[in-house]
Amino acid sequence: MALLELNDIHKNYLNGNVKVNALKGVSxxxxxxxxxxxMGPSGSGKSTLLNILxxxxxxxxxxxxxxxxxxxKLNDAALSDLxxxxxxxVFQQFHLISGLNALENVELPLIYQGVTGKARKEKAQAAxxxxxxxxxxxxxxxxxxxxxxxxxxxxxxxxKNPKLIxxxxxxxxxxxxxxxxxxxxxxxxxxxxxxxxxQVTHEKSIAECGKIIYHLLDGEINxxxxxxxx
Amino acid sequence: xxxxxxxxxFLVRFCFTAKMAANGILSNVLRxxxxxxxxxIGVASVVGLMxxxxxxxxxxxxxxxxxxxxxxxxxAHDENYEFxxxxxxxxxxxxxxxxxxxxxxxxxTTMRWRRxxxxxxxxxxxxxxxxxxxxxxIAGDFFTQLHVEQRSAxxxxxxxxxxxxxxxxxxxxxxxxLNGQSYRILGVLEEKxxxxxxxxxxxxxxxxxxxxxxxEKRTVEEIWAKTASSKDAELATVQLxxxxxxEIGSAxxxxxxxxxxxxxxxxxxxxxxxxxPVPEPDKADIPTISRDPITVxxxxxxxxxxxxxxxxxxxxxxxxxxVALLVGGLGIMNIMLVAVSERTSEIGxxxxxxxxxxxxxxxxxxxxxxxSLIGVICGIxxxxxxxxxxxxxxxxxxxxxDAIKIAVVVALGSGLLFGVYPAISASSVPxxxxxxxx
Numbered sequence: 001m002a003l004l005e006l007n008d009i010h011k012n013y014l015n016g017n018v019k020v021n022a023l024k025g026v027s028x029x030x031x032x033x034x035x036x037x038x039m040g041p042s043g044s045g046k047s048t049l050l051n052i053l054x055x056x057x058x059x060x061x062x063x064x065x066x067x068x069x070x071x072x073k074l075n076d077a078a079l080s081d082l083x084x085x086x087x088x089x090v091f092q093q094f095h096l097i098s099g100l101n102a103l104e105n106v107e108l109p110l111i112y113q114g115v116t117g118k119a120r121k122e123k124a125q126a127a128x129x130x131x132x133x134x135x136x137x138x139x140x141x142x143x144x145x146x147x148x149x150x151x152x153x154x155x156x157x158x159x160k161n162p163k164l165i166x167x168x169x170x171x172x173x174x175x176x177x178x179x180x181x182x183x184x185x186x187x188x189x190x191x192x193x194x195x196x197x198x199q200v201t202h203e204k205s206i207a208e209c210g211k212i213i214y215h216l217l218d219g220e221i222n223x224x225x226x227x228x229x230x
Numbered sequence: 231x232x233x234x235x236x237x238x239x240f241l242v243r244f245c246f247t248a249k250m251a252a253n254g255i256l257s258n259v260l261r262x263x264x265x266x267x268x269x270x271i272g273v274a275s276v277v278g279l280m281x282x283x284x285x286x287x288x289x290x291x292x293x294x295x296x297x298x299x300x301x302x303x304x305x306a307h308d309e310n311y312e313f314x315x316x317x318x319x320x321x322x323x324x325x326x327x328x329x330x331x332x333x334x335x336x337x338x339t340t341m342r343w344r345r346x347x348x349x350x351x352x353x354x355x356x357x358x359x360x361x362x363x364x365x366x367x368i369a370g371d372f373f374t375q376l377h378v379e380q381r382s383a384x385x386x387x388x389x390x391x392x393x394x395x396x397x398x399x400x401x402x403x404x405x406x407x408l409n410g411q412s413y414r415i416l417g418v419l420e421e422k423x424x425x426x427x428x429x430x431x432x433x434x435x436x437x438x439x440x441x442x443x444x445x446e447k448r449t450v451e452e453i454w455a456k457t458a459s460s461k462d463a464e465l466a467t468v469q470l471x472x473x474x475x476x477e478i479g480s481a482x483x484x485x486x487x488x489x490x491x492x493x494x495x496x497x498x499x500x501x502x503x504x505x506x507p508v509p510e511p512d513k514a515d516i517p518t519i520s521r522d523p524i525t526v527x528x529x530x531x532x533x534x535x536x537x538x539x540x541x542x543x544x545x546x547x548x549x550x551x552x553v554a555l556l557v558g559g560l561g562i563m564n565i566m567l568v569a570v571s572e573r574t575s576e577i578g579x580x581x582x583x584x585x586x587x588x589x590x591x592x593x594x595x596x597x598x599x600x601x602s603l604i605g606v607i608c609g610i611x612x613x614x615x616x617x618x619x620x621x622x623x624x625x626x627x628x629x630x631x632d633a634i635k636i637a638v639v640v641a642l643g644s645g646l647l648f649g650v651y652p653a654i655s656a657s658s659v660p661x662x663x664x665x666x667x668x
Contacts, residue, residue, distance in 0.1 A: 114235070
């Protein structure tokens with residue numbers, strides 16, 4: 001059964017006074033356990049698509065089912081819980097919370113799940129160790145390099161054992177060495193933990209870490225490419 | 231079990247939200263401190279101004295109470311209505327709750343003491359005066375009933391007057407000249423304080439019979455009566471009021487249809503109780519006088535009225551200060567709106583990680599509440615400290631719990647009220663929108 005199912009998704013928004021049709025009828029279904037890349041030139045609607053997949057944005061038209069639930073019918077609390085339990089996010093700008101240290105940042109999603117004290121700390125620590133940051137637990141954002149910040153963000157995304165990780169240009173702000181590191185972590189999460197990963201990127205080499213690439217153009221799926229290299 | 235874990239989950243969430251709110255305040259200490267200062271100044275001005283108002287009220291109250299709240303003053307404002315001196319004793323007979331009464335003659339006259347001459351206020355009363363007005367003597371004795379009956383030329387001096395004249399030595403036994411006649415000084419009254427108790431400290435007290443001679447009249451313009459308690463005084467005031475209302479109806483220069491009734495009334499000692507058989511004088515027959523010719527005043531009423539006025543004054547001060555407090559609240563709103571727009575991207579991340587709208591709303595409301603709470607505490611301390619300083623300059627002040635209550639309610643209320651809009655705007659930012667902004 002498909003984990004995600006998009007059916008004829010449209011998204012319009014106003015940019016100033018100009019109406020932008022960001023998505024013009026996207027239909028796709030993504031199986032549990034896959035590693036998907038979305039590519040396309042800027043303005044092709046790939047970030048909009050990712051936001052809709054992550055329930056951060058709502059489609060103007062069309063239906064979206066995730067884990068057998070119709071997203072349109074969920075209220076704010078249910079959507080928040082869905083994001084909390086099923087989806088981990090990784091952003092291009094890392095988006096760590098500046099007042100908190102690495103460990104506290106990773107604990108955040110667990111707090112919203114109501115996990116208490118010691119168990120929460122242990123889980124968060126384990127996640128940070130898994131991304132190779134066992135010695136950086138109490139560092140703050142300003143004391144970490146870009147690659148390290150992104151690894152903290154990834155630890156924060158998978159600490160709660162989500163079904164799905166959504167990554168928006170995860171290596172966009174990193175050098176090639178750090179990018180490689182991030183991609184190997186993603187592959188690992190996908191293969192070992194069976195977490196579905198969907199990433200948006202415009203770098204071919206990064207996209208090819210996935211097993212399947214959706215190419216977007218002008219708000220529509222242009223073509224689908226299977227990656228053979230694996 | 232399930233329910234318990236739900237509560238636990240809620241607590242974890244709430245504690246974290248509370249912590250994030252505290253982080254918010256600490257993230258810009260200077261800005262938060264200024265906002266707190268705004269609230270604190272508002273609270274301090276409410277506590278301070280109301281404390282000063284309350285102090286002034288208590289001060290006035292004390293002055294009035296020094297006059298005696300169980301004293302009733304019956305005063306004729308018109309020569310035609312002045313009393314025979316016997317009236318004092320008669321009223322004590324007729325009104326049960328009156329314990330004693332004295333006729334009062336006030337006048338001013340020239341005084342000579344050795345080589346000093348000057349004007350002095352003279353109070354003519356009977357021998358019961360010290361008891362009626364709670365006066366003690368610090369030297370000598372008060373005059374007796376015999377002195378009063380014999381129209382003796384004797385005098386008792388008020389405290390300040392005695393000090394001014396005799397300069398610390400006892401003037402008892404010395405001679406003072408009033409209106410050209412020599413009086414022997416019998417005693418000196420205890421100090422009551424400047425302005426208190428009809429300014430008795432600066433007066434000469436003599437028998438009313440003697441004072442009548444200075445005034446060259448047979449009547450007295452005032453009667454002071456005393457009851458056992460201030461409650462009795464209120465009752466007696468009503469009874470006296472009724473008696474004089476009837477008597478005014480039959481005053482010598484006012485024609486009245488039923489003269490017979492009047493005399494019966496005055497004569498009968500138990501008349502007060504027998505009210506029904508006596509026909510009330512027809513309203514139309516009572517001459518309309520712009521001011522009552524006789525007023526019966528109990529200080530209680532006066533004190534109540536003045537107290538009421540002072541309370542309103544205090545509240546007014548509090549009201550003005552509350553405006554300052556509201557301005558403090560606006561400061562909170564301003565700072566919260568800045569905080570929300572500064573942290574939009576953080577809000578977006580938290581939303582993506584699973585924070586609900588209610589979490590964010592709680593966080594920003596708590597943040598506003600923290601600021602106003604710290605402001606309230608600082609403000610109360612500041613206000614009380616200010617009152618202490620004020621007190622050191624010799625003013626009477628009082629920390630009013632009403633003021634503290636008002637300040638706390640208004641400050642926390644305005645903190646919440648002005649926190650609501652920023653909190654709602656924080657929680658209603660769409661997550662994508664929040665993430666897009668850096």
